[in-house]
Amino acid sequence: MLVVGSGGAGMSAALSAAQAGARVLVATKSALGASNTGRAQGGIQAAVGDDDSVAQHCADTFAAGHEDARPELVRALTEGGPAAIEWLGSLGVPFSRDDGHLRILRCGGASRPRLLQAGERTGAEMVRALRSAVRDQDISLAEGAALTGLAPTASGWVADLAGDDGSRAVEAGAVVLAAGGGLRGEAERRGLESTNHPDATPEVLELAVDLGAQTVFLDSWQRHPTGSIWPAALLGYALPETTRSYGATLLDHDGERVVDEMAPRDVVSEGILAAVAGGRGVEAPNGRVGVWLQTPLIDERNGAGFTADRLAYVHNRYLKAGVDITAEPVLVHPVLHYRNGGLAIDTDGATTLPGLFAAGEIAGGVHGTNRLMGNSLLDTVVYGRRAGRAAAGAAK
Numbered sequence: 001m002l003v004v005g006s007g008g009a010g011m012s013a014a015l016s017a018a019q020a021g022a023r024v025l026v027a028t029k030s031a032l033g034a035s036n037t038g039r040a041q042g043g044i045q046a047a048v049g050d051d052d053s054v055a056q057h058c059a060d061t062f063a064a065g066h067e068d069a070r071p072e073l074v075r076a077l078t079e080g081g082p083a084a085i086e087w088l089g090s091l092g093v094p095f096s097r098d099d100g101h102l103r104i105l106r107c108g109g110a111s112r113p114r115l116l117q118a119g120e121r122t123g124a125e126m127v128r129a130l131r132s133a134v135r136d137q138d139i140s141l142a143e144g145a146a147l148t149g150l151a152p153t154a155s156g157w158v159a160d161l162a163g164d165d166g167s168r169a170v171e172a173g174a175v176v177l178a179a180g181g182g183l184r185g186e187a188e189r190r191g192l193e194s195t196n197h198p199d200a201t202p203e204v205l206e207l208a209v210d211l212g213a214q215t216v217f218l219d220s221w222q223r224h225p226t227g228s229i230w231p232a233a234l235l236g237y238a239l240p241e242t243t244r245s246y247g248a249t250l251l252d253h254d255g256e257r258v259v260d261e262m263a264p265r266d267v268v269s270e271g272i273l274a275a276v277a278g279g280r281g282v283e284a285p286n287g288r289v290g291v292w293l294q295t296p297l298i299d300e301r302n303g304a305g306f307t308a309d310r311l312a313y314v315h316n317r318y319l320k321a322g323v324d325i326t327a328e329p330v331l332v333h334p335v336l337h338y339r340n341g342g343l344a345i346d347t348d349g350a351t352t353l354p355g356l357f358a359a360g361e362i363a364g365g366v367h368g369t370n371r372l373m374g375n376s377l378l379d380t381v382v383y384g385r386r387a388g389r390a391a392a393g394a395a396k
């Protein structure tokens, strides 16, 4: 079977398919693991806290998605949370702990603390662990191989893969599309910034749509509320939402709060956009208008040195650009981030076309029309593994 893409969903699918006995080829556009998954900073949600439950996680996800998600997909996502964390841990993802207990934060839109982290580069740690597991297995790799064509055959699919050394066709009994949501490409077509990796272009999604695969909420996109607008070197960089979990507030030019910082993403983004549209924004030296993210409050609320410890990556990125976020606030504005919808799937990741599966950001229905932060990394693991297993069965 063929897996297209090597973010969290592609590598999870490849591992579970190999475990189910399939011969697997992973074809990926650039290096193994180069993906949006590797950029994720905030963390991954799963109901593992004492005061939490799968039912509560399910309810929060469904509500944040405006009740547009498919209930059976949300149920499978949230039920799979604790096992996904255990599996990632077994592969070597070093989840952060305090006094021996898993560190669990509350994030916007969640009624309970539920966000687990591996330091502040959770996605990079996931990619490192998954990539090493994939390399340890008998899984064939085609790096630098982009899917450019796909057609059904009598017994499965034939895929065109293009690389620097030319094109080739491969046949597969089943295919898992895990090529992400392609929002960088969508943003560039419109002259907008996005938080996404350069590989995040939508051609694989478009191939499946052209073949007739059904979609759900394909054009529902999500903004990340706190994209940096200044300094210019950090334009489009998304400050993790944990900055708000740790106490940073969002203020307009009069110092008034613009929104409940712990609301779901779309509500926070709308609050910022409304403040800017209403003339309450703050203009950066490059002419961009945004609002203040009051980052110095993080150390004020949690103690000196907290930012340097828990948000070292962000802190250092800004220091290199000449801004100390512990001493001065930063200017932010919502930035294109995530495709909420995508290819319609069932709980096995099966699309509406026989032998064609999809997992991760390329698929829709799991998050409705607004995703809770931390649920996407979980989605990649839960649905990647489900799709890999089911596709292995279909290929046999």
Ligand SMILES: Cc1cc2nc3c(=O)[nH]c(=O)nc-3n(C[C@H](O)[C@H](O)[C@H](O)COP(=O)(O)OP(=O)(O)OC[C@H]3O[C@@H](n4cnc5c(N)ncnc54)[C@H](O)[C@@H]3O)c2cc1C
Pocket (backbone or CB within 6 Å): 004, 005, 006, 007, 008, 009, 010, 027, 028, 029, 030, 033, 034, 035, 036, 037, 038, 039, 040, 041, 042, 043, 044, 045, 122, 123, 145, 146, 147, 148, 178, 179, 180, 181, 195, 196, 197, 199, 200, 201, 203, 204, 238, 337, 338, 359, 360, 361, 362, 373, 374, 375, 376, 377, 378, 380
């Ligand atoms: C800056 C940033 C921060 C984020 N933070 C978080 C967070 O804290 N928590 C959270 O849950 N989510 C977060 N997200 C969202 C989350 O990381 C992604 O939605 C998720 O990782 C997508 O995983 P994926 O495997 O579906 O796709 P991706 O990780 O995007 O992987 C897609 C893969 O497909 C490959 N590909 C693309 N086109 C082709 C082609 N034509 N042929 C072959 N291969 C192709 C790419 O090279 C890549 O390997 C964040 C996203 C970004 C951009």
